[in-house]
Amino acid sequence: MADPARAEAAAPSTINAPALGSIDAALQALPRDGEEPNVLREGLRRERTAPPCVMVIFGASGDLTSRKLIPALYDLALQRLLPPEFTVLGVARRPYTDASFRTMLRETAEQYARTRPLRPEVWESFAAGINYLQGDPGEAQTYERLRAQLDELDRARGTSGRRLFYVATPPTLFSGIVRSLGAAGLNRSDAPEGWVRIVIEKPFGRDLVTARLLNREVQLVFRESQIYRIDHYLGKETVQNIMAFRFSNRLWEPLWSEQHIDHVQITVAESIGVEDRGGYYEQSGALRDMVQNHMLQLLTMVAMEPPVTFDAEAVRDEKLKVLRALRPISPAGFSQQVVRGQYGEGWVAGEHVPGYRQEEGVSPTSNTETYVALKLYLDTWRWAGTPFYLRHGKRLPKRSTEIVVQFKRAPHVPFGGVAAASLDPNLLVLRVQPDEGITLRFGAKVPGPAMQLRSVNMDFYYGSSFLVESPDAYERLLLDCMLGDRTLFMRADEVEQAWSFVTPLFDAWARDQPTFPNYAAGTWGPAAADQLIRRDGRHWHRP
Amino acid sequence: MMNSRLSPQHAGVATNVWEAQDVTVADVERQLQRNLSELTAPAAHDGAAHPPPRASVLNLVVHADEDGEAERASAAMAALAIRHPSRTLLLVTAPDAPTDGLDAVIRTQRTQGPGGQTHLCFEEVRLLARGATALHLSSVVEPLLMSNLPAYLWWLGRPPRAYDPLLALCDRLIVDSAEFPDALTGLAALDACAVAGEKHVELGDLGWRRIAPWCQLVAQFFDPPDARPYLRRIRRVAVEYVACPNAVVSAPPLLLVGWLAARLNWAPESAAVARGALDTLFMPSQPSADGDRVMVRIRPQPAPDRPPGALLAVTLTAGTGSEVATFEVRLGDSATCGLTRAVIPGVREMERMAPLGQASTAELLASELERPAADPIYADSLAVVGRLVR
Numbered sequence: 001m002a003d004p005a006r007a008e009a010a011a012p013s014t015i016n017a018p019a020l021g022s023i024d025a026a027l028q029a030l031p032r033d034g035e036e037p038n039v040l041r042e043g044l045r046r047e048r049t050a051p052p053c054v055m056v057i058f059g060a061s062g063d064l065t066s067r068k069l070i071p072a073l074y075d076l077a078l079q080r081l082l083p084p085e086f087t088v089l090g091v092a093r094r095p096y097t098d099a100s101f102r103t104m105l106r107e108t109a110e111q112y113a114r115t116r117p118l119r120p121e122v123w124e125s126f127a128a129g130i131n132y133l134q135g136d137p138g139e140a141q142t143y144e145r146l147r148a149q150l151d152e153l154d155r156a157r158g159t160s161g162r163r164l165f166y167v168a169t170p171p172t173l174f175s176g177i178v179r180s181l182g183a184a185g186l187n188r189s190d191a192p193e194g195w196v197r198i199v200i201e202k203p204f205g206r207d208l209v210t211a212r213l214l215n216r217e218v219q220l221v222f223r224e225s226q227i228y229r230i231d232h233y234l235g236k237e238t239v240q241n242i243m244a245f246r247f248s249n250r251l252w253e254p255l256w257s258e259q260h261i262d263h264v265q266i267t268v269a270e271s272i273g274v275e276d277r278g279g280y281y282e283q284s285g286a287l288r289d290m291v292q293n294h295m296l297q298l299l300t301m302v303a304m305e306p307p308v309t310f311d312a313e314a315v316r317d318e319k320l321k322v323l324r325a326l327r328p329i330s331p332a333g334f335s336q337q338v339v340r341g342q343y344g345e346g347w348v349a350g351e352h353v354p355g356y357r358q359e360e361g362v363s364p365t366s367n368t369e370t371y372v373a374l375k376l377y378l379d380t381w382r383w384a385g386t387p388f389y390l391r392h393g394k395r396l397p398k399r400s401t402e403i404v405v406q407f408k409r410a411p412h413v414p415f416g417g418v419a420a421a422s423l424d425p426n427l428l429v430l431r432v433q434p435d436e437g438i439t440l441r442f443g444a445k446v447p448g449p450a451m452q453l454r455s456v457n458m459d460f461y462y463g464s465s466f467l468v469e470s471p472d473a474y475e476r477l478l479l480d481c482m483l484g485d486r487t488l489f490m491r492a493d494e495v496e497q498a499w500s501f502v503t504p505l506f507d508a509w510a511r512d513q514p515t516f517p518n519y520a521a522g523t524w525g526p527a528a529a530d531q532l533i534r535r536d537g538r539h540w541h542r543p
Numbered sequence: 544m545m546n547s548r549l550s551p552q553h554a555g556v557a558t559n560v561w562e563a564q565d566v567t568v569a570d571v572e573r574q575l576q577r578n579l580s581e582l583t584a585p586a587a588h589d590g591a592a593h594p595p596p597r598a599s600v601l602n603l604v605v606h607a608d609e610d611g612e613a614e615r616a617s618a619a620m621a622a623l624a625i626r627h628p629s630r631t632l633l634l635v636t637a638p639d640a641p642t643d644g645l646d647a648v649i650r651t652q653r654t655q656g657p658g659g660q661t662h663l664c665f666e667e668v669r670l671l672a673r674g675a676t677a678l679h680l681s682s683v684v685e686p687l688l689m690s691n692l693p694a695y696l697w698w699l700g701r702p703p704r705a706y707d708p709l710l711a712l713c714d715r716l717i718v719d720s721a722e723f724p725d726a727l728t729g730l731a732a733l734d735a736c737a738v739a740g741e742k743h744v745e746l747g748d749l750g751w752r753r754i755a756p757w758c759q760l761v762a763q764f765f766d767p768p769d770a771r772p773y774l775r776r777i778r779r780v781a782v783e784y785v786a787c788p789n790a791v792v793s794a795p796p797l798l799l800v801g802w803l804a805a806r807l808n809w810a811p812e813s814a815a816v817a818r819g820a821l822d823t824l825f826m827p828s829q830p831s832a833d834g835d836r837v838m839v840r841i842r843p844q845p846a847p848d849r850p851p852g853a854l855l856a857v858t859l860t861a862g863t864g865s866e867v868a869t870f871e872v873r874l875g876d877s878a879t880c881g882l883t884r885a886v887i888p889g890v891r892e893m894e895r896m897a898p899l900g901q902a903s904t905a906e907l908l909a910s911e912l913e914r915p916a917a918d919p920i921y922a923d924s925l926a927v928v929g930r931l932v933r
Binding site for chain 2: 036038039040041042043049051052077078079080083084085119121122124125128158160193
C-alpha cells in the first residue's frame with residue numbers, strides 16, 4: 001500500500017470540531033433500549049419513512065414555501081413517505097388563518113407539485129396537518145407562542161418532540177431567528193425520542209467574514225450535527241450520479257489522475273438573464289450566485305478521493321480536502337486565471353434581449369459580473385499540474401451544465417501522420433443537464449482499405465435506461481433531514497473553505513474598473529475567457 | 544410474403560415496420576439489423592452529430608397463449624413509451640395450428656428523449672409460433688436475445704410449468720398472479736418454478752407490486768417506537784377482498800397474509816378453505832403464555848364496481864384484554880385512497896386518508912423491470928402460501 005493518494009486519504013483531517021459531530025451521529029445511530037426493528041419494513045422500497053415530526057417554516061408566506069417546500073412535501077405524502085402524524089407549522093407576519101393558509105398553499109401546489117393534478121383526498125389529509133402561526137420573527141413573544149403551539153401539536157398529533165426548523169426567510173433575518181430560538185429554549189428537545197434540527201437556505205454569507213460570523217452565530221445555539229445547510233444542487237439526482245459513476249466502477253478510477261487526464265472543464269451555462277431578480281443579482285453576481293457554491297461542489301465531486309463510506313462525515317471530509325487543496329490565486333497569476341464578464345444586448349434563441357445594465361432593478365453603470373471563467377489547480381498528488389477550467393455565465397447561447405474530462409493523447413500512435421490526423425484525444429463528458437448522460441469519445445478505424453482513423457462518440461443517455469422518474473431535489477433533501485442524514489448538506493468548514501478561496505477574488509476585482517459590457521448576449525462569453533484557455537493550447541468544448 | 548415501410552411521423556420520430564409470414568430466425572435477425580441501420584443512418588435523423596444511442600438494459604421476452612393476451616401486453620409496453628427497455632420479443636403460441644412455422648412483425652422506433660435533443664432507438668419483435676415450432680420456443684428465442692444483457696420472461700395468464708425450457712433461458716420470470724384462474728394452486732405452482740432445475744430463477748409478480756402500497760401502509764403503523772411492541776403481539780388478522788365470480792380465494796389477500804407471516808415468522812398450523820373464504824392458524828414466533836395462535840380470516844365481499852379479487856380491507860388486532868390495539872387499512876370511496884386507522888389505548892388514535900395508487904399494468908411492469916435484484920421478501924411470502932396448499 002504505497003499509493004500516496006491513499007495515504008493522504010487515510011491521514012487524519014483537521015476540520016473544525018469534528019469529534020462532537022461524529023459522536024452525536026454515532027449515538028443517534030445506536031438502537032435505543034428495548035427498541036426492536038420494524039421487520040415489516042424489510043425490503044420495502046424505502047427502508048425508513050420519516051419519523052413523526054413537526055416542520056416549522058419561518059417565512060411561510062414566501063415563494064420558497066409555496067413553490068418548493070409544500071409541493072415537495074405533498075409529493076412525499078403521495079409516495080407514502082410521510083407518517084400520518086407529520087405536521088407543518090408556518091410562521092410569518094401575514095394574517096392567515098390555518099384555513100386560508102391551506103387554501104393559499106393548495107392553489108400554488110396545484111401549479112408546482114411534481115404530480116399534478118393534486119389528488120383531492122390526499123391533499124386534504126396532508127393539509128389537515130398544516131397549521132399557521134401569525135407572528136413577527138423579530139419579536140420574542142412570537143417564540144413563546146411558538147413553543148406553546150409546538151407543545152400542543154406534540155400532544156394532539158403524536159410528533160413526540162421532533163422538530164425541524166426551516167429558515168426560508170431573507171438572509172437578513174437568519175441570525176435573529178436563530179438567537180431567538182435559542183433564547184426560548186427551542187434549540188433542544190426534552191422528549192426522550194425528540195430531536196431538533198435546523199435547515200438554513202443559501203446564501204451562507206457573502207464572503208469569508210460574514211460566512212464565519214453566521215456559522216458562529218448558529219453554532220452558539222445549535223450543535224453542528226443539528227444544522228442542515230441546504231444547497232438544492234446537491235439533491236439533484238444528476239449530481240449524485242457523478243459520485244455513483246466514479247465510485248461504483250472499476251473502469252475510471254485508475255485513469256482518474258494527472259497521469260492520464262489532461263484537464264477538466266466544468267461549464268454551467270444559462271441562456272436566461274437575471275429575469276425579475278435584478279435587484280438580488282446586483283448584490284450577488286455570478287461568482288457568489290453560482291461559482292462559490294454549486295460549481296465548487298461539482299469540482300469537489302469530480303476531484304475528491306473515494307470516501308470510505310457514503311455517509312455524512314466520510315463524504316464531507318473528502319469534499320473538504322478538495323477545497324483545502326485549491327491553490328490560492330496569486331496577484332501575479334490573477335489576470336491569467338480569472339476572467340469576469342457582463343453581457344450587453346444581443347440575440348438569444350432568435351430573440352433580441354437587452355443588456356444586463358438595461359435589466360430591471362440593475363444600475364445602468366453596474367459592475368456586477370454575469371460571467372466568470374477560472375483556471376484552477378489542486379495541490380494534491382492526484383491532481384498536481386492538471387488544470388481545472390470553470391466557466392459560468394448568463395445569456396449564453398444555450399442552457400447546459402456539463403463536466404468534460406479530457407484525457408491525454410495516446411503516448412505513441414503507430415499509424416503515422418495522415419492516419420491519425422483527425423484523431424482527437426479521448427473525452428469523457430458527464431452531462432448534468434439537460435439530457436443527462438455520459439458521452440465517451442474514442443478513436444476508430446474508418447471503413448476502407450486504408451488505415452484511417454476518426455473520433456467517434458458513444459452516448460449513454462441516463463433517462464433511457466431507467467424506468468422510474470427522478471424525484472425533485474427538495475423531496476430528497478427534506479426526507480434526508482427528517483431521517484437525520486446530512487450527507488447531501490454542507491458542513492460549516494466546507495462553506496468557509498469555499499469562501500476563503502473565493503473572497504480574495506472579490507478583493508482583487510474591487511481594485512480596478514472593468515470594461516463592461518464585454519460580451520454580447522447569445523455568445524460564449526468575453527474574448528478574454530477564450531484567451532485564458534487558448535494560452536495553454538486548449539479550447540472550450542462546445543456543450 | 545414481406546412488407547416493409549418506414550414512416551416518419553414527425554420531426555425526430557420514425558417507426559419502421561416489417562411484416563412477414565413463414566420466416567426463419569435468420570430472416571428476422573437480418574431484418575432487425577437492416578431496420579436499425581436505416582434508422583440510425585445519418586440521413587434518417589436530422590442534424591444529430593452521431594447515430595442515436597440505443598438504450599440497452601435488458602431483453603424482455605413475453606409469452607402469450609393467445610392473441611388477446613398478446614394485444615394487452617403490447618398495449619402495456621406501448622404505454623411505457625420512451626421508457627421502453629431495449630429489445631422486446633413477443634411470442635404468441637399456436638400449437639394447434641395446421642402448419643408448423645414462424646410469422647414475424649418487427650417494429651423499430653426512433654424517438655426523442657425527454658430533453659428533446661437525444662434520439663433513442665427501440666425494437667419489438669412479434670413472433671407467431673405455429674404447430675411444432677410453438678413447442679420449441681427456446682430455439683427461436685436464444686439467437687434473438689441481445690448478448691450480455693439479462694433476459695426477463697413475462698409470462699401471461701396461468702404460470703408456466705416448472706420445467707419449461709424458456710425458464711432456463713431467462714434470468715427472471717414475471718407473472719401477474721391476478722390472472723391466475725385459481726390463485727392458491729397458481730401461487731404454489733409459481734413457488735415450484737423458483738426452485739425447479741439447477742438454475743435459480745428470480746420471480747416477479749405484478750400482483751405483488753399491486754399490493755405493495757398496502758404493505759407499505761401496514762408497515763408504517765409500526766414506525767413510531769411506541770407502536771413497535773404491538774407487532775409481536777398481533778393475534779388476529781382479518782382480510783376482506785372483492786369476491787371473484789368463480790368463488791375461489793384471489794391472490795392479493797393470500798400474498799398479504801403470506802407477507803405478514805413470513806416477516807413475523809409465523810408458522811402455518813392449519814388451513815381451511817371454502818367458497819372463497821380461508822381460515823388459517825399460525826404459531827407466532829414468540830408464543831404467549833396461554834399458547835395463543837394467530838388467527839387469520841380471509842373473506843370475500845360483494846363489490847360489483849371493484850375489480851374482482853382486489854383488497855378491500857386489512858385489520859390487525861394486537862394484544863389482549865383492555866390493552867387491545869387495532870390497525871386498519873380500508874379502501875376508500877375513490878379506490879385510489881385508503882383510510883388508515885390506528886387505535887392504541889392510552890397512547891393515540893390516528894386516522895388519515897393515504898394514497899393507495901391504482902397503477903396500470905404498464906406502471907407495474909416498469910417498476911418490476913426497474914427492480915435490479917431478486918426479491919427475497921416476495922419469495923418468502925410465496926413460500927408461506929405454498930405451505931398452506933401442502
